Amino acid sequence: MVEALTHAAAHSGADHAGNGHASHVSLQYHPGLPIPNGKLIVWLFLSTEIMFFAGLIGTYIVLRFGAPTWPMPHEVHLSEPIGAFNTFVLICSSVTIVLALEAARASQSTSAKGWLLATLALGSVFLGVKMYEYNAKFAHGIYPWRPHSLIYEKADLNYAAAVRLRLEALKSQFDAEDSSLKAALDPEALETDSRVVTLREKLAVVDDEIAYEKKAEITAATDPLNAERHVALEDLADRIMPLVHDGGEEHGLNDAHEWLRLPIRIPGGNMWASTYFLLTGFHALHVLIGLIVFTLMIPMTLDVARAGFVENIGLYWHFVDLVWIFLFPLLYLF
Amino acid sequence: MGKFWSLLFLLVPVLGVASFVVAPWYKFWLPLDISEHGHTIDHLFYFILWLTGVVFVITECVLFWFLWRYDSKGRAHPVQYTHGSHSLEIVWTIVPSAVLLFIAIYQMNAWADSKIHNPGAGPDGIIGTADDMLPTLEVTGRQFEWRLRYPGLKAQGKLGDADDIFVVNDLHIPVNEEILIELKSADVLHSFFLPNMRVKQDAVPGMKIPVWFRATQTGTYDLVCAELCGWGHYKMKGRLTVESRDDFNHWLEQKYREQTATKDSQPTEKGDSE
Amino acid sequence: MSSTTADSHAHEHAPAAGRAQIGKFLSTYVFSRDHKIIGIQFLFSTLIWFLIGGLLALGIRWQLAWPWAEMPVIGKMLFSAEGGQISPEFYTVLFTMHATVMIFFVIIPILAGAFGNFLIPLMIGAEDMAFPTLNMLSYWFMWPAFFAMGSSFFVAGGAAKSGWTSYPPLSLTDLNGQTLWLIGLTFVGVSSMMGSINYMTTIIQMRAPGMTMFRLPMTIWAMFITAILQAFALPVLTAAGFMQLLDRLLGTGFFIPPGWTAGNAAMASGGGQPLLWQHLFWFYSHPAVYIMILPAMGMVSDIISCFARKPLFGYKPMVYSIAGIAGLGFIVWGHHMFISGMNPALGMTFMVSTMMIALPSAIKTFNWLGTVWGGNIRFTTAMLFALSFVSMFIIGGLSGIFMAATPVDIFIHDTYFIVAHFHYVLFSGTAMGVFGAIYFWYPKMFGRLMNEKWGKVHFFFTFIFLNGTFFTMHILGAVGFPRRLADPYHYQTFAHLQSLNIFMTWCAIGMVSVQSIFALNFILSLFLGPKAGRNPWHANGLEWQAPSPPGHGNFDFQPVVYRGPYEYGSPEVDTDYYPQTQPVPEKELIPAPAAH
Numbered sequence A: 001m002v003e004a005l006t007h008a009a010a011h012s013g014a015d016h017a018g019n020g021h022a023s024h025v026s027l028q029y030h031p032g033l034p035i036p037n038g039k040l041i042v043w044l045f046l047s048t049e050i051m052f053f054a055g056l057i058g059t060y061i062v063l064r065f066g067a068p069t070w071p072m073p074h075e076v077h078l079s080e081p082i083g084a085f086n087t088f089v090l091i092c093s094s095v096t097i098v099l100a101l102e103a104a105r106a107s108q109s110t111s112a113k114g115w116l117l118a119t120l121a122l123g124s125v126f127l128g129v130k131m132y133e134y135n136a137k138f139a140h141g142i143y144p145w146r147p148h149s150l151i152y153e154k155a156d157l158n159y160a161a162a163v164r165l166r167l168e169a170l171k172s173q174f175d176a177e178d179s180s181l182k183a184a185l186d187p188e189a190l191e192t193d194s195r196v197v198t199l200r201e202k203l204a205v206v207d208d209e210i211a212y213e214k215k216a217e218i219t220a221a222t223d224p225l226n227a228e229r230h231v232a233l234e235d236l237a238d239r240i241m242p243l244v245h246d247g248g249e250e251h252g253l254n255d256a257h258e259w260l261r262l263p264i265r266i267p268g269g270n271m272w273a274s275t276y277f278l279l280t281g282f283h284a285l286h287v288l289i290g291l292i293v294f295t296l297m298i299p300m301t302l303d304v305a306r307a308g309f310v311e312n313i314g315l316y317w318h319f320v321d322l323v324w325i326f327l328f329p330l331l332y333l334f
Numbered sequence B: 001m002g003k004f005w006s007l008l009f010l011l012v013p014v015l016g017v018a019s020f021v022v023a024p025w026y027k028f029w030l031p032l033d034i035s036e037h038g039h040t041i042d043h044l045f046y047f048i049l050w051l052t053g054v055v056f057v058i059t060e061c062v063l064f065w066f067l068w069r070y071d072s073k074g075r076a077h078p079v080q081y082t083h084g085s086h087s088l089e090i091v092w093t094i095v096p097s098a099v100l101l102f103i104a105i106y107q108m109n110a111w112a113d114s115k116i117h118n119p120g121a122g123p124d125g126i127i128g129t130a131d132d133m134l135p136t137l138e139v140t141g142r143q144f145e146w147r148l149r150y151p152g153l154k155a156q157g158k159l160g161d162a163d164d165i166f167v168v169n170d171l172h173i174p175v176n177e178e179i180l181i182e183l184k185s186a187d188v189l190h191s192f193f194l195p196n197m198r199v200k201q202d203a204v205p206g207m208k209i210p211v212w213f214r215a216t217q218t219g220t221y222d223l224v225c226a227e228l229c230g231w232g233h234y235k236m237k238g239r240l241t242v243e244s245r246d247d248f249n250h251w252l253e254q255k256y257r258e259q260t261a262t263k264d265s266q267p268t269e270k271g272d273s274e
Numbered sequence C: 001m002s003s004t005t006a007d008s009h010a011h012e013h014a015p016a017a018g019r020a021q022i023g024k025f026l027s028t029y030v031f032s033r034d035h036k037i038i039g040i041q042f043l044f045s046t047l048i049w050f051l052i053g054g055l056l057a058l059g060i061r062w063q064l065a066w067p068w069a070e071m072p073v074i075g076k077m078l079f080s081a082e083g084g085q086i087s088p089e090f091y092t093v094l095f096t097m098h099a100t101v102m103i104f105f106v107i108i109p110i111l112a113g114a115f116g117n118f119l120i121p122l123m124i125g126a127e128d129m130a131f132p133t134l135n136m137l138s139y140w141f142m143w144p145a146f147f148a149m150g151s152s153f154f155v156a157g158g159a160a161k162s163g164w165t166s167y168p169p170l171s172l173t174d175l176n177g178q179t180l181w182l183i184g185l186t187f188v189g190v191s192s193m194m195g196s197i198n199y200m201t202t203i204i205q206m207r208a209p210g211m212t213m214f215r216l217p218m219t220i221w222a223m224f225i226t227a228i229l230q231a232f233a234l235p236v237l238t239a240a241g242f243m244q245l246l247d248r249l250l251g252t253g254f255f256i257p258p259g260w261t262a263g264n265a266a267m268a269s270g271g272g273q274p275l276l277w278q279h280l281f282w283f284y285s286h287p288a289v290y291i292m293i294l295p296a297m298g299m300v301s302d303i304i305s306c307f308a309r310k311p312l313f314g315y316k317p318m319v320y321s322i323a324g325i326a327g328l329g330f331i332v333w334g335h336h337m338f339i340s341g342m343n344p345a346l347g348m349t350f351m352v353s354t355m356m357i358a359l360p361s362a363i364k365t366f367n368w369l370g371t372v373w374g375g376n377i378r379f380t381t382a383m384l385f386a387l388s389f390v391s392m393f394i395i396g397g398l399s400g401i402f403m404a405a406t407p408v409d410i411f412i413h414d415t416y417f418i419v420a421h422f423h424y425v426l427f428s429g430t431a432m433g434v435f436g437a438i439y440f441w442y443p444k445m446f447g448r449l450m451n452e453k454w455g456k457v458h459f460f461f462t463f464i465f466l467n468g469t470f471f472t473m474h475i476l477g478a479v480g481f482p483r484r485l486a487d488p489y490h491y492q493t494f495a496h497l498q499s500l501n502i503f504m505t506w507c508a509i510g511m512v513s514v515q516s517i518f519a520l521n522f523i524l525s526l527f528l529g530p531k532a533g534r535n536p537w538h539a540n541g542l543e544w545q546a547p548s549p550p551g552h553g554n555f556d557f558q559p560v561v562y563r564g565p566y567e568y569g570s571p572e573v574d575t576d577y578y579p580q581t582q583p584v585p586e587k588e589l590i591p592a593p594a595a596h
């Protein structure tokens, strides 16, 4: 286009004159907010994080209140005291990081470092307790991934079948061990040997459970219209792990004999596991990231110059804390 | 050149309107409507078509006229140095919002009739009371076919007992009767689409969704799956046959006989996982 | 580019060792932290993907015009297994990846990534983004996504094939392709998130003296509000994506209905809800459609005002309507789910909010018309594309009203009426606006002008062909012609529509092929284009006061802003433009900064 070209010609004079990284001036601005850019972008980042967890928590709420039934804390081995303790730990860590900031502002690098380490320690305690809680779940076969966990939604025939399979597996295993022991030990030692004794006890348990299971399965399977059907299966499930609706704990076979690990019946248990590990998992991940940053900060000298940085990571840490403040009642109390 | 480009922009409303005018001549238009409620939907379609059409023509013509009139070539007059007009802003905020609100309210009944007033809930609107209408049949989408399940003629049209009749892809319904379908899916999402009936509803695994309509013309029409359900989505095709009550009953009995003759045609219970 | 060639020239005087020069090359072109280079990197990457997306579209068109016909030439190479014809399975891959590429690798990154990066610091008078390294990362996080999506074509089971909406449970039964799709999407998300928070900080904190919020160009306002949309909507999609990944890989059941088994995703765990994904997905993807048009609206506003040589009509209403679109954009997502089995009462509320969101767009449209009115219009290529944006957006927007009407949507949902709608807003709207922006800012990017004559040829044919392709879709939609169907013609209702489809396909072929004109113009002008001065269009914006291309640090003087960016034809001065940095002639407020 002609015009543009003529303009180009007109301006090209000024152009090479000011092709000007050479005369590079450092510019001044009029900032819209009286805070450093670093702090602003951290706030903005946290707002995206809020939306992220809003998505997760929203999912939890929708799924939970959409579900026909939802397990009681005890049924999924969720202990409020432990959760409360962890909440307390996190809140303390929020305090310590603030103290670290104050110290840094006063250029008392060493005490700042101290508070930072305290925060680091508390955060690690939180994660440690989480690990412990997770282990408790795994120990009871409560987890949301393949191979299929021990959770079954309802006590139906394929639940019973699963129980039978587990029992038969145990039996054959024990029989094998028994015979190998027989071979190893000489007959008179056999009766007194502790291993043999415990093994025999276990076998006894398994045997009579197998017998019970057979009976239940048969009553259930034989004629479907029989009212006994459900009763039998429910009883089977209750023997293994009773549902606690009044919150009072009863003990089932699985609790009596840790090694049994029979399939358990928890209505809504699978969905519970999915959401529980989703929410706490992503939160734990955020805690972990915070701890990593803290560790990286240990070699630094935390004086006024670094105060801004301490403040920003502090903001992040408060956020992680806040998320937990939401998660705890949501997952443990309601 | 400016004039030329202005004319190019004038082509937009001209050809746009033209194509909508000629399309119906070649049957490139709304398919035959054989449903009772369909005309309300079509009416709304036409109403919005006219309304947006007018907006479309006016705005596009105004654009053309400004381009034509204010082409910089051949006239160096001072431009209208203005930063806007408060009163104009108010006008073109109020008017469209009024129009839009009107459309919004105007269509509500049509929506309620076709998706909210479920005859399966009866006049009292509560599901599970005596006055509820029993489903005419149960439709289950599965990759890649439509599984239909009619209640047998004997047991006063209850679904789920021994004499249910199972058909695949061949949907028959009696004419001039309220039809209530229980829509389910055995695997992934599907969509139950009867173009001539102006009916479309997704089938969602784990949900039972009611679909109701009333056919006014006999004949055979298309049953289309309108939600992507895998590689075979395009061939998940059924046929809708609207026929008189008698023909319908004959057809049912015949189906029943075929089914009892060849038991193996019975699909497994997998079709309805609650 | 040439900005940094100049840059490196300056340093080549010193006898630098080869290794040092390689390091120099890498740091200036590859791992550059300069927002201009990053913007241009985004521009090139997205244009390449644009081409790929276009070719995928041609695959779609081929199948729809001549179903199962053997593809000429390339057919045998691509799918020798199917005897050179598109398999129904591959058709689903085609439209899924076409959409994914176009939306996540073209439109979003070209708007926010390319133009956002290049223009924001220049237009507000900053030397760079607030966080250059973060900015660089936001580009490099695109590459894992590029690799994931690109490689997914070659993994067992092929690329993702559940539609760009990837609704479960279908998407759970899909093979590796879907996993890679989700991974790619996550990276795109992280990239956009980094970008958006950086943009917000920069715009809030690094405006030149005198550049108040209401002196910002519409482009910046649009980029700013788009960034807000990104920051608040994207994390939800990321969360949803993680959940779908867990459902696929781990065995959780968020989107799996109770007792559901199908394909390889057979899982006893359940109690999830397929509709939940749709809610989460659209909670992001509806705001996303505005993310995909607001920046174009902003840039178009600047271009139109510049070539109408006239102030933008109703600056503040324009700003407020952008904000209005963004706000309302968060409460209309349900209009994609009217017939999904969602509670119909909810559908009614979403219908009302959707109707209302048309209002701000209406205000913008009328203000654009007002801007053209009484102007002194120069029909440059950029202007033509900008005007076509307005003209086409009206069509795309109005078709949106049909779908917002719930009863009508019963009939047209998942038909080509929808496809027409979003191609009018996305291609005829945004993509055309982007073309305009390229022709407009190219001289600033590369210091040379693109060829106007060929630019207009490119515009003319693109304009004709796109209407030929996409307007016809409305008519298919009126017949109820369903989308995502590999072969619709065995339905008696649709059999007679093949003729129309053949016409559309020819237009599409034309549309893609005329882009070669653009490609040539684009590439050749890099070297042959006439040198553009600082301000070839006599525009007011700050960027036009910087050298073209701007050196490192953008400005060779301290820009001070005295007025808004749209003072064209102002009586205060005798030129028909009045740059933001030019002090008021006689009574000087501040001694003019030592300018060029």
Ligand code: HEA
Residues within 6 Å of the ligand: B052, B055, B059, B096, B097, B099, B100, C165, C289, C290, C292, C293, C335, C336, C354, C355, C357, C358, C359, C361, C362, C363, C365, C393, C394, C395, C396, C397, C398, C400, C401, C403, C404, C405, C409, C412, C413, C414, C418, C421, C422, C425, C426, C430
């Ligand atoms: C840039 C992208 C973009 C934009 C801007 C829009 C804008 C709008 N969209 Fe669109 N939409 C998409 C991209 C976009 N959409 C995509 C990609 C899909 C499909 C996704 C998929 O399923 O794959 C979709 C799908 C979609 C649906 C779902 C259809 C279905 O699946 O059944 C609906 C339903 O309400 C809808 C509505 C609207 C409305 C009301 C607007 C409004 O914002 C439009 C407002 C503009 C105007 C109205 C025109 C200008 C105004 C005037 C000229 C004033 C006068 C007008 C009146 C008084 C009416 N869109």
Ligand code: HEA
Residues within 6 Å of the ligand: C047, C048, C050, C051, C053, C054, C055, C057, C058, C060, C061, C095, C096, C098, C099, C100, C102, C103, C106, C107, C163, C164, C165, C419, C422, C423, C426, C427, C431, C469, C482, C483, C484, C485, C486, C508, C511, C512, C515, C518, C519, C522
């Ligand atoms: C921004 C978004 C975008 C864009 C630009 C396009 C562009 C095109 N689209 Fe697409 N499309 C979608 C988004 C888009 N589409 C979406 C979201 C869907 C839904 C998918 C689903 O259902 O899941 C869809 C689906 C879709 C369908 C329906 C498939 C089906 O449902 O069965 C069809 C059919 O015709 C189609 C066609 C086309 C055509 C012909 C183009 C043409 O306009 C393409 C023209 C191509 C170009 C113009 C590129 C040329 C190259 C350059 C300009 C770069 C130059 C290079 C250098 C300088 C180096 N698209």
Ligand code: CUA
Residues within 6 Å of the ligand: B141, B142, B143, B144, B189, B190, B191, B225, B226, B227, B228, B229, B230, B232, B233, B234, B236
């Ligand atoms: Cu079933 Cu598509």
Ligand SMILES: [Cu+2]
Residues within 6 Å of the ligand: C285, C286, C289, C332, C333, C335, C336
């Ligand atoms: Cu939308």
